[in-house]
Amino acid sequence: MKEGIIHGRFQGLHNDHLRYLLAGYERCDHLIIGITNPEPLATSPDNTDNHRHLPQANPFTYYERQLMIHAALRAAGVHAEEFSVVPLPINFPDRYRYYVPLDAVFFLTIYDNWGERKLELFNSQGLKTEVMWQRPIEDKGLTGSDLRHRIISGRPWKHMVPRAVAPIIEACGLRDRINSI
Numbered sequence: 001m002k003e004g005i006i007h008g009r010f011q012g013l014h015n016d017h018l019r020y021l022l023a024g025y026e027r028c029d030h031l032i033i034g035i036t037n038p039e040p041l042a043t044s045p046d047n048t049d050n051h052r053h054l055p056q057a058n059p060f061t062y063y064e065r066q067l068m069i070h071a072a073l074r075a076a077g078v079h080a081e082e083f084s085v086v087p088l089p090i091n092f093p094d095r096y097r098y099y100v101p102l103d104a105v106f107f108l109t110i111y112d113n114w115g116e117r118k119l120e121l122f123n124s125q126g127l128k129t130e131v132m133w134q135r136p137i138e139d140k141g142l143t144g145s146d147l148r149h150r151i152i153s154g155r156p157w158k159h160m161v162p163r164a165v166a167p168i169i170e171a172c173g174l175r176d177r178i179n180s181i
Contacts, residue, residue, distance in 0.1 A: 003104035004028030004130075005089050007118075009037050011054065011060050011144040012169055013068035014160045018076065021069070023079060023132050026106045032100055033069055034088025038062040042089035048113040053091075056181045059148065062087060064172055079087035090118065093125045102127060110134040152178050 006024035010017055013112045013114040025031045037043040045053045052058075060068075073083060073110050096102065105128045108118055115134070122129045142160055150157035150168070159164045169175070 001028045001105055003032060003101055004107055005032045005034055005100050005104045006107045007034035007090060010035060010065045011035050012147055013060055013072055013165050014142045014147050015143040015162060016161050018072050018133060022076060031083040033085045034100060035062055035065050035081060036088050036090040038087035044091040046091060048117040051161050059178045059181055068165045071168055072162040075162060075164035093121050100132050105130050108131050111137045111140045148178055151175050
């Protein structure tokens with residue numbers, strides 16, 4: 001297929017995020033990566049996951065997250081012209097058309113009620129979807145929360161992120177920001 005869309009908060013980008021991105025990349029000619037919760041006004045609570053909208057769950061800016069995505073994919077051998085990074089206000093389906101082509105296939109994974117909710121949001125707009133995998137929450141692996149907690153507590157975390165991402169987290173002073181939230 002020509003274009004595929006994948007999405008996530010990527011707060012911050014870890015090794016399992018990279019596997020997810022590469023799985024989407026393998027399914028299309030051009031991967032569009034929608035960064036959800038791109039800014040506070042494009043974020044809202046959802047009953048299926050009560051923390052995704054909170055400031056402490058979203059310490060990295062859109063710009064910082066797109067830097068992480070670009071660095072990780074480029075280091076993995078993906079050429080810059082093979083992917084795009086855009087905002088995607090996931091909780092506002094009526095706004096998707098402003099950010100992504102609605103005739104592309106929307107890739108997602110499902111681990112919990114939030115994954116089911118996203119599929120419901122996409123289906124409510126009549127979008128083509130592909131569930132790349134559906135697994136129990138116990139099989140999810142790394143999470144952004146795990147990464148952020150390690151950074152906050154001063155425990156080792158660099159092994160959890162692609163090698164190209166660790167310097168971005170450090171250079172932006174994100175550890176201090178996370179600790180201040």
